[in-house]
Amino acid sequence: MAMATIAGKEVHVNDEGFLTEFDEWSEEIAAELATNINVEMTDEHWKLIKWLREDYKEKGETATTRRVQTVGGWPTKQQFTMFPKKPAKKMAYIAGVPKPKGCV
Amino acid sequence: MTVIPNFDSDDTGRKLFIICSKGNLDMVYPALVIANAALGEGVETHLFFTFWGFDMIIESRMDDLQFSPAGNTALHFPVKEKNIRVPQAVMPLPGMTGMATKMLKDQLEAMDIPPVRDFLDQIVGSGGRLWACQMSADMNKVDMDDLYEGVEDIINASDMIEMSVGAQLLFI
Numbered sequence A: 001m002a003m004a005t006i007a008g009k010e011v012h013v014n015d016e017g018f019l020t021e022f023d024e025w026s027e028e029i030a031a032e033l034a035t036n037i038n039v040e041m042t043d044e045h046w047k048l049i050k051w052l053r054e055d056y057k058e059k060g061e062t063a064t065t066r067r068v069q070t071v072g073g074w075p076t077k078q079q080f081t082m083f084p085k086k087p088a089k090k091m092a093y094i095a096g097v098p099k100p101k102g103c104v
Numbered sequence B: 001m002t003v004i005p006n007f008d009s010d011d012t013g014r015k016l017f018i019i020c021s022k023g024n025l026d027m028v029y030p031a032l033v034i035a036n037a038a039l040g041e042g043v044e045t046h047l048f049f050t051f052w053g054f055d056m057i058i059e060s061r062m063d064d065l066q067f068s069p070a071g072n073t074a075l076h077f078p079v080k081e082k083n084i085r086v087p088q089a090v091m092p093l094p095g096m097t098g099m100a101t102k103m104l105k106d107q108l109e110a111m112d113i114p115p116v117r118d119f120l121d122q123i124v125g126s127g128g129r130l131w132a133c134q135m136s137a138d139m140n141k142v143d144m145d146d147l148y149e150g151v152e153d154i155i156n157a158s159d160m161i162e163m164s165v166g167a168q169l170l171f172i
Helices: A027-036 A043-059 A065-072 A076-082 A087-095 B025-040 B051-056 B096-110 B116-125 B134-140 B157-163
Strands: A002-006 A009-013 B015-020 B044-049 B129-133 B151-155 B168-171
Touching (some): A002 A027, A009 A027, A027 A087, A043 A065, A043 A076, A043 A087, A065 A087, A065 B116, A076 A087, A076 B116, B015 B025, B015 B051, B025 B044, B025 B051, B025 B096, B025 B116, B044 B051, B051 B134, B116 B129, B129 B134, B129 B157, B134 B151, B151 B157
Parallel strands (some): B015 B044, B044 B129, B129 B151
Antiparallel strands (some): A002 A009
């Protein structure tokens, strides 16, 4: 497993740059990850990212955009506005959780 | 060195055009799932509804698509012993379509796969574009007022060919 230094911290990442250890995540790290992919974090972004992490902790699986809409309460359209083009992957990357597995 | 995923770099101009020609419940989902996935990957995605696929976008029909197991030899009993086929002889019996439809809908719901209307809402919300076929509209004697609100326009075959320049085409 590769290591990377993000926001001054040594963390485990996979070959795509996603954090692989849930507990190594911090807001400072998330902020740098967001900058890496040109996402400007607003309060709403933080709310969604934190919800995604909570949901992952509970379910052991990353929420799909569908679930972020139906359970999290952010309409798909809004997700695309907040994390353009590839919302599912961008959200997971910043939240330090794996890419969602589900198809829908 | 820190690896940064290149979420935006593959702006390849990839474009997907899916022709939806079937109205059986089991045959509308492949298009919906693929379209949704493509949009989630940042691919420009269009759906063109034609022939029986028109039932997916006719307001009064789209919530009531059915699944008939008749003629489908791949249908197996949903039991642990995976390979027991449902006998073809029972398929055309009264009530079978209703039962099979209900079973399929229950299965989809259990997997949190949305119903057709919700799925189309999600696709449109994700930037997907929906087009209706002129000839099918004429055959079904419907106009824009009869169609699902997410449909942008009724277009003819030439328009469709023009619009899909450079796109990958999928006929379902």
